[in-house]
Amino acid sequence: xxxxxxxxxxxxxxxxxxxxxxxxxxxxxxxxxxxxxxxxxxxxxxxxxxxxxxxxxxxxxxxxxxxxxxxxxxxxxxxxxxxxxxxxxxxxxxxxxxxxxxxxxxxxxxxxxxxxxxxxxxxxxxxxxxxxxxxxxxxxxxxxxxxxxxxxxxxxxxxxxxxxxxxxxxxxxxxxxxxxxxxxxxxxxxxxxxxxxxxxxxxxxxxxxxxxxxxxxxxxxxxxxxxxxxxxxxxxxxxxxxxxxxxxxxxxxxxxxxxxxxxxxxxxxxxxxxxxxxxxxxxx
Numbered sequence: 001x002x003x004x005x006x007x008x009x010x011x012x013x014x015x016x017x018x019x020x021x022x023x024x025x026x027x028x029x030x031x032x033x034x035x036x037x038x039x040x041x042x043x044x045x046x047x048x049x050x051x052x053x054x055x056x057x058x059x060x061x062x063x064x065x066x067x068x069x070x071x072x073x074x075x076x077x078x079x080x081x082x083x084x085x086x087x088x089x090x091x092x093x094x095x096x097x098x099x100x101x102x103x104x105x106x107x108x109x110x111x112x113x114x115x116x117x118x119x120x121x122x123x124x125x126x127x128x129x130x131x132x133x134x135x136x137x138x139x140x141x142x143x144x145x146x147x148x149x150x151x152x153x154x155x156x157x158x159x160x161x162x163x164x165x166x167x168x169x170x171x172x173x174x175x176x177x178x179x180x181x182x183x184x185x186x187x188x189x190x191x192x193x194x195x196x197x198x199x200x201x202x203x204x205x206x207x208x209x210x211x212x213x214x215x216x217x218x219x220x221x222x223x224x225x226x227x228x229x230x231x232x233x234x235x236x237x238x239x240x241x242x243x244x245x246x247x248x249x250x251x252x253x254x255x256x257x258x259x260x261x262x263x264x265x266x267x268x269x270x271x272x273x274x275x276x277x278x279x280x281x282x283x284x
Contacts, residue, residue, distance in 0.1 A: 017274035018266055019235035019282065021058035021093075021214065022051040024255040026241030027070035027101045036254045037240050039064045041080050045087040048094075050256040051239075055263035057276045058093040059084065060122060060237065070101045072108065074115030081118060093151065093279050095120035100127045106134055110141050113150075120151035120283065122182065125161050129168075139173040146175040151283040153180045153214070157187075159201050166208040178211030180283050182237065185217040185225050193219035196228035203232065212282050220245040222258065227265040235274070238262050 024038050024047045031037055038047040048059045061080060063071040081094050096118045098109045106128050113121055128138045145152050156162050165181070168174055185198035194217035203209070214235040217225035222243040226236035238258045246252050247261055263273060274282070 016233065017272045017278055018230045019058060019214065019274040019279045020056045020259060020263060020266075021060055021095070021235070021237040021239075022047075022056040022255055022259050023060040023216065023237055023239035023241035024048075024051065025062050025064070025239075027062050027097070027099055029240060029244075030068050034240060034244050034251070038255070039068060041076075041083045044080060045083040047255050048084045048092060049087040050254065051259045052088045052092050054256040054259035055273050056092065056259045057274050057279045058095055058120070059088075060095045060097060060239070060241070062097050062099070062241070070099070070103060072098065072104055072112040074112050077112070077116040077118060081116075091276050093120050093276050093283070094118065095122055095151070095153065097121070098123050098127075100124075106130070106137065110137060113141065114144065117148065118150060120153065121145070122153040122155055124155040124157075125165055126157065129164070135168065135173060139168070142173070142179075143175050149284070151180075151280065152176065153182050153283065155182045155184060156202070157184050159204065159207055162202065162207050180212040181210045181214070183213060183215045183229070183234075185215055186242075187218075193221060194225050195221055196225050199225065199229055199232075216242055218242045220247060220249050223247045223262045223265055226262055227269075230266060230271060231269065236262055236266075 029037055038044045044061055063073055063076050065071040077096050084094050096116060098113050098121055100109060129135055154165055156165065183202045186192045186194040199215060214237050215226050215229035216237040222238055226238060230236055239255050244251055246257060252258050266273060
């Protein structure tokens, strides 16, 4: 981590290949929200292949149970990962979520993560460390991930989360030189619509900056939000988890349309998209 004035974006950072991740389903939406929202193993594998062709190098996946509810299950994660790998080969990083959505405790989240042994996983800091008593288990989990080569991404919702993660790092509880993070621009709320300005608090000069950071956003300005992040040295995540609309406000036909929209913005600005192997190297 390093000081972070916006003026410090160097030409080298500006030329860094941009990782595009797709989050195709999330934990909350169903086909009632959009008929093309993938919920089954087969649908997610098909979506992964389409999004790979559109330019995504990583997929962030959620499981659903038979009733369509959010699920954390190691066996199902292993099956889903295998199905996606058959569909896309090595050309996408497969990242599972550990999100609680009010259904799981940190202990249960950790158990599923360890049993799944995924290629990559996202962990929301405020879920895993709701108070100081959970710091030890979180540090042990990260140490296990580093040892097993599970690629990390820590989800941060605001400046307080940024400072909390930086404090854990200063105290030696983070086993990577600079752990990858995801900045969430907004919240899961009805009619939430993020704007590029929502990124600015994360990039305030008095906050630490992480070596590999991505953004996700809500609503039709999703592409503008994540592109703004990319032009300032970050990476992007798009998809039906947070947004169902194209930049012009029309409903997207599928997740691949959202990937295509942001890829076009990056291509038009001369920004190269990162390959899956480049993403793996950056997250390691």
